[in-house]
Amino acid sequence: MFKRIITFFVLVLFVMSIFSCGQVKKESGIKIAMVTDVGGINDQSFNQSAWEGLKRAEKEFALSVSYLESTQDADYAPHMETLLDAGNNLIWGIGFKMGDTIKEKALGNPDQKYAIIDYAYGEETPANVVGVVFKEQEPSFLVGYIAGKMTTTNKVGFVGGMKFPLIEKFEYGFKAGVKLANPDAEVLAQYADSFTDAAKGKAIANQMYENGADIVYHAAGGVGDGVIEAAKEQDKFAIGVDRDQNSLAPEHVITSAMKRVDNAIFNVAALLVKGEFPGGTTVVYGLKEGGVGIAPTSYKLVPADILEEVEELKAKVISGEIVVPSTPDTFAEWTM
Amino acid sequence: MKLTLKELRKKLYIFATEKTIGFTLISIFLGLVVGAIFLAAAGFNPFQAYGIILRGIFSKPSYISYTIVRATPLILTGLSIAFAFKTGLFNIGAEGQYIIGAVVATAAGYFLHLPLLIHIPVVIISAVLAAGIWGGLAGYFKAKFGVHEVISTIMLNWIALYFQNFLIYTKGFQKPGGETSHSIQPTANMMILKTWKQSEAGREWLLQHPFWKDLLRTPMNWGFLIAVLMAVLVWFILNKTALGYRLRAVGFNKFAAEYGGINVNKNMIISMFIAGGLAGLAGALQVVGVSHKVTLIAAMEGYGFDGIAVALIANSSALGCILAGLLFGALKYGGAKIQPFMQAPSEVINIVIGSIVFFIAIPKLIKVILTRKNKKGGIK
């Protein structure tokens, strides 16, 4: 008897659900979707930036866009399949962690287009995949130059989230910039082994400021909130990352090394709409391509003459005259 | 077969109060109602949302398969916690034991070169032993030094997290230029037809056979069967063996057990060893069946914490963990889909899960509601 009651409940729910789902798919236009990595859509970093790029593309090209958030690494593959079944024209994986998954899915579904942020397959890029990587070292280099010029103590700091190649690009680009601007300056570098522990970020930054640094650059996600807070309290300077973080402390975040994931996503969407999807290639976004840069609010705290020098430096990087180091090895060569 | 309202209430009351499963189902239903209220408050059609979730779980064989894959580690971490509960211990450490299981499985899977049929068991057994020792450590601290297992397991979780990262950074284990370990050898793989699926010929064939393609695109593996077997085994150990009797006696009343000649300390260590091994098995199966490697982690992934909820929904019953794990896996897997299909914020799923667990916690509330109605209906 009760089984019938429960069955009845479930049936009602089921039937109502099915009836109310007719209008899920939009009728016209191209569909693009993205899978976030475990940082989630509001990470104040590349996932959020990616989504902003997609939303911009949605308006501009009348697309239909959506995203799926991952909470564990094991989510990537199923999420890719969900978006595949939803009939998306292009599926983005946001973050290098999805590198293997995207490749596997792309090979298994040769008619589906995929793209990934922060991952390059090089020669082995499948014909239906675009890899997008950024030269994070280049904006880091520019903000490093600003830091080297603006430091009055000849000491600046770098706080990293976790030590792996992607974050090291920030570190060594920054160090190179500081050295170029001010060969005498010392760079204190420390990793927090976390992307979330704001208190630890603050403690590390406090320590750096106490040890004489007056500008600290972070590439550490939520840990960076603590770094910026320390700058605020001690009335020192901080440099933001990924997005323009000036709003977090308008008088203390002098500039930010921006990684325009949104631009990259938007551009690829534009190409897709035109039917020129660059499948099988790796797109590199550096200063030259406008994929990275320093924050537009930099003029508020950075003296104009330094910004002019930065512009010159930027031109040199764009022309290829300067190749910014991004690894311990290239940095060692660079300083020699 | 006429059914009056009065009878319905009466039946519901009996259903909710006399059968655990009935009560659990009603809790799930109420949890969904609360989720629906939140969805509606935010301007989303709850029926549409639940429809998406249901179809996202059942409408394709591959979705069902993904749900099962998602549920497998949760069943095992749930079992781990349920087992510890039965023996009077609260194992918050399943998270760390899972991590140890995963990283040891990866190391054994990568460094050892063994024939096909031997490699997988060796990998799994070494992972289970390592995680068992990791769990047993908490039992040992408690038995020997009186350290409460809740503290030691919370600390051991974080130690395990940094330990995994430490190992990944080790030269020879780290994939050069990457943030992951090397992948395990093909002989340690347990994903069904993995090599064939990823071969040229396999891909060609699958493209021509959509049904199989759909089914085989998931990381289908034997993990779920192992998890079910473990649930049966745990049930058997707890209920049908002398060891299980002793463990439960310790859990039921430590002092009485001691008086009855049971070595409480030894049994605590054994219990935590088994609990750790179960959670470690979850990690090992995830590696050999799904991920094939471990990645640097900046924060807990939540297998252990979700396992607590699974164990609680299952009322610490070993066999219940299978169902609760499946439910939890389904909600997490299917629930994520309401975002792309109707732009509803995914945290609603957390609210739904939280509400379900909350109603599970208060069987009496449901009884009270139904009793009051019953009184009006003239029963009693």
Next chain:
Amino acid sequence: MIETILNNLALILGTTLMYSTPLIYTSLGGVLSENSGVINIGLEGMMVIGAFIGAAIGYYVGNPWIAFIGAGIAGGLFGLLHAFACVTFGANQVVSGIAINFLGAGIALFLSRMFFEGATMTKSIPLDNKMPRPLNGVFPDGSFLNIIFDNQYATVYLAFFMVLLIWFFMYKTKYGLRLRSVGEHPTAADTLGINVMRIRYFAVIMSGVFAGFGGAAMSLAIVSNFRPTLISGHGFIALAAMIFGKWKPQGALLACLLFGGAQGLAVFLGQFDFEISSQLISMLPYVITIVVLIGFVGKSAAPSADGIPYEKESKY
């Protein structure tokens, strides 16, 4: 040389105070709840909601104290929910606590989207509208005391005061005695005419209030905004500290300070280019905690009725 050592010591002490403050509030919450006989494993979820409400009110109202109290009320509401389940309906307290962890996180993010234009990160609060820093600029620049106290917020000192207050309440007032007796022998307390239900309600709600304070001590002092990862595991660490401190306010304080101190040490050691992995250094606080427990603390026993629902005969 000596100056360097002193400076570093001061830095470690400063970090200790900063790190342990949110934990102190939260573990005090745990102390209150568990001494009345109700396990509160939902501290994490209560902290999350407190951190969010604190940051949100702080941003919109601009007064840190209103924000702080608001965070306490928000935490208290979740405490009420927990009490409702555990005290009135004799719920399994662990289950209800786990539920609160899910609900706290879910509802905080949900509300954030409603009040911050769809974002789950709140907008930053200017320094002037954050908690005051009472000893800011009091000591000479660069001095030992200055390094420790210059940038410590009022929440830090208030936390110590709260420990004193709770200690006094628990051990020197009749209400504290009642609270503890309810946690030890509810039946006996009941026969003496103590209203077990009411006292447990009070204790559990207050535990939510304190956990809410703990969350706000993060979002209104350590940083100036809320983001979903701001509270990640703090509630559980506070729970561990409370047990570590043998369910006593003063013990919990020491445990939190120990943990904060170990973090300070990890940050201090992290600045050097050691041959050993920074992962091992980051592991230190957790290892130290276990070592101290094994070596110096010994057995701990919960209040004897902790976790057991109390009900009078034939209530339903």
